[in-house]
Amino acid sequence: MTVAGRPAAEPARELLPTATGARTRAAVGELLRPHRRLALGGFAVLVTATGVGLLTAPLLGHIIDLVAERRPADAITTPVILLVVIAIAQGVTTALGLSLVARLGESMLAGLRERFVERALHLPLDRVERAGIGDLTARVTGDVSVIAEAVRNALPELARSVLTIALTLVGLAVLDWRFLLAALLAAPIQFHTVRWYVRRAVPLYAAQRVAVGAQQQQLLGTVGGAATVRAFRLAGEHTGRVRQRSQAAVDLALRGIRLVSRFYARLNLAEFVGLTAVLVTGFLLVRNGSVSVGTASAAALYFHSLFNPINAALGLVDDAQAATAGLARLVGVADLPLPPEPHRPAEPADASIDAAGVGHAYVPGHQVLYDIDLGISAKELVALVGASGAGKTTLAKLVAGIHRPTNGAIALGGVDLGALDHATVRATVALITQEVHVFAGSLAEDLRLARPGATDGELRSALEHVGALAWAEALPDGLATVVGASGHRLTVAQAQQLALARIVLADPPIVILDEATAEAGSAGARALEAAAARAIEGRTALVVAHRLTQAAAADRVVVMHDGRIVEAGRHEDLVAADGRYAALWEAWSDQRRS
């Protein structure tokens, strides 16, 4: 509960890393490798589809030639039948190619997001907390969806457009190489336009995302706190804040559309230059007899049909930029090294805890714990007591192996935490904090996170053990009820009981409870206390307690003050000793005495 124990409040955040461009490309290559055949197949089919489609323009040109040569009307029947065949072939190959490209993109995306989540969940908590959990959430939602969007919409369109452009240029060259030269006159303008656009768009869209995020935050604060706003008569001020944030987002959106409209205006210029060049070339070539009118028409039709794919491909620059940035942020986390594991991991001998000379500072120079010596024997129940800010939560986290102490050493079962591998630490000691989270999904799935193979019977008996079975079975679908963010809402007390049931299922020899009952209100607190007592039965337990009834029930009470242990002993002895604990107890029971 100390302020220092909440590094999120510290001003400087150390965000999680972002991969370099080279590393991102390499990571994409790694993701692509297992799907090489699919990639080649998809590419080949799309090339075929585009190539078939390009036969349309010369066939139309051929029809024009037939007409110009005043052939009989029936002569055009064959090319028209070919046009129909081409249309159908193009449709089928395009469909096939698009599904293959989608399969490739989606499989790679799934691979990436799985690798990301796996790494993210295994990162040391203090590393994540230094960055803020929000950083991770933003990557797993925002960045993944930007990339998914790009894979789903931009990738197929880009693949088709680029192929169309490339093959159309080839087609122009086949008609006559001079048509290709003419068409390429547009390229420098397009190249310059894209560079011009990207330079402006990237910072603008970044600012826009920030502004939209700020607007969202403000609305959440204002709307979520509507009752408070009304009570304190802050409606005017809050409406003003929303107006300001919304206006800022609107202004940036309009700046964005101005930029986009200028972008397309410049592309229009390129279209005109290219089209004129192709027409003039056609004029000259027809005049000197190198090509027919039909070929010149086909060239013009080819170039005109490039308008859409070129605009589409260049318009995807934004999506590509955003997706690349998102990709770099995902790869950055997926590449993070895990903390080193000991070479020869030891096994704890028993369920004891031993802290020797432990001190801790979250920020160098800002010491929150000093010289903690605390031994807890197996199956002992120790209560940690003290005012807010005394360092109880920090000590709890250190013992749970969440943070490594700055000084001193902590041993579980006689083995230093550093000599235990990660999995062993987690199997040995469990920590429940005030922070409750009900995982989205069924209640049974939530519980099975603690013991994946648990049978329904085991789940029920765990719930029963913490007094939660009655309400759990009374839920609309019993244990299959969907709970969490988008499901059935559980009360804070129910969520905490669920957390205790997870402990029963995970069955660790050591349990640390940090104020797990504080938010439940007085009546709920008593029920939770009883549930917690049953959950920690038979385990070594360190309980951070504000309610002194919990302390009175412990084997030993440890009193902390300003980062130090100031008293320790049995409840009765401490009360008799007339020290700090006695004063606390006096105040506590005074108010409760008649």
Added chain:
Amino acid sequence: MRTGKDVLGRAIAAQWRPVTAGSLMAAAHQAGEALVPVVVGVVIDQAVSGGDPGALVRWIAVLALVFVGLSFSFRFGSRAAERAAERAAHDLRIELTERVLDPRGGAETGRLPGALVSIATADAKRVGAVNIAVTAGTAAAAGLLVGAVALLWISVPLGLLVLLGAPPLLWLAHLLGRPLERRSAVEQERASHASGIAADLVAGLRVLKGIGAESAAVTRYRRTSRDSLAATLRAARAEAWHDGSVLALTGVFIAVVALVGGRLAAAGDISVGGLVAAVGLAQFLLTPLSIFSWVNTEFAQGRASAARVASVLSTPPTVTPGTGRAPAPVRGHVRMRGVAHAALRGVDLDVTPGELIGVVAPNPATATALLQCLGRDVDPVSGSIELDGVSLPSLEPGDLRAALLVAAHDAELFEGSLLDNVTAATDRTDVEPALTASGADEVARNLPQGTATVLAERGLTLSGGQRQRVALARALAADPPVLVLHDPTTAIDTVTETRIAAGIRKARRGRTTIVVATSPALLAETDRVVVVDGGVVTAEGTHADLMRDHETYRTTVSA
């Protein structure tokens, strides 16, 4: 009462200037796009076929004019349309915020904050976007018209073929797409599930770490991710085949146009250039026609969003505000007679000016109902509540809340510094006494920049006890004539709580204060405690007396 139709209609009407300008310019743009193949045909006809350089220069100049026209009209048309959309969305956002914050309340009942925010952002945006759909629709109509005229001018039978053939073609494409679209929507929803699960696991990271369930969570996520992948692939395949069919249909259509146009040209009814233009126009016309179906979808979405916006805007208020002014100065005499609402069954209570009174309700629902009545979030079904002899419903809500402030247990902190939060509801700059009394000074001392520290994420980076102390400081700093505090110290340790209780007493000296709580530390400081049980006042006395004599009180308070 407002309907979705009203909301939609007003969103367009209020922006009629940019919508009209945008429509005209977008129409000009479409017309320009339609003219490009026509001019190309003319160039082939007049210049390339005939080898006439003069005609080439003339018609290239015309082409340049067409390009200048279409480029500028797109540029300014799209800006006008976007401006109309953004402004309409902004106006709705403000209107929704004002409705939610309205002193009469009611708008947020039964709606989660997230859902309301989504209405004020996503739905407002969709309603605004209808303005873009209007301009695009107008433009498509113009493009269609120009294309049709050009085609009919080239050849009446060919023109009729394209104009009558294109709509059934698009309709066929639509029919082909519909089952796929429906299926794809379902699949997409399942696909997005994976990202929701990932975010949820990350949000619960500390809990996962606490029980060592990281690997179990990864396994679970991988399963979800694979399910999502399968669903996405089904959707993508359906979409790909839909795209392919549309492509094939379009190709066949062009072939038919080429067949008929070629025969007409062979018969000498139309020129070669006319044939080129007709083929180009047949391709072009598919765009405005498909814009119509897009406009249709946008309007359907806009209507659905407008209905959601309207349902918030037209939520009936929970109380009818009066217009009376509070007596000045407010002495702080609160009188309740036979108040019945929800768990209350006829509460009689007199709080004399300047009194510090405790209210203990063994059933939390009773406390909530009492606070709702005092804060005028609801009006009691029967009975009366008076402040200095004036009934609450007759008062102007702002006036009432200035005189009688209910500081709720779950009061929110807002974005801003700790000091900003504490001074939010007061003009005074000296809030030191309020900070000291509430123990918020200690919170500030532990923060990196003291009272100037910005409370990130609306104070969620603070612990529960720290948040409560800042909220209490804000209530004390507001210094209303009557202050109602609900469970202000539940997350604070006993020692600090005792100090805060004394602080409250000192800060509120001479002013009426009602503390609704079950904490003995707070109740011990009050002048008198009232027990409300079973909906009525069952006991009254000092904390010490009640602890001695009243069984229910003792068990409620000394939990």
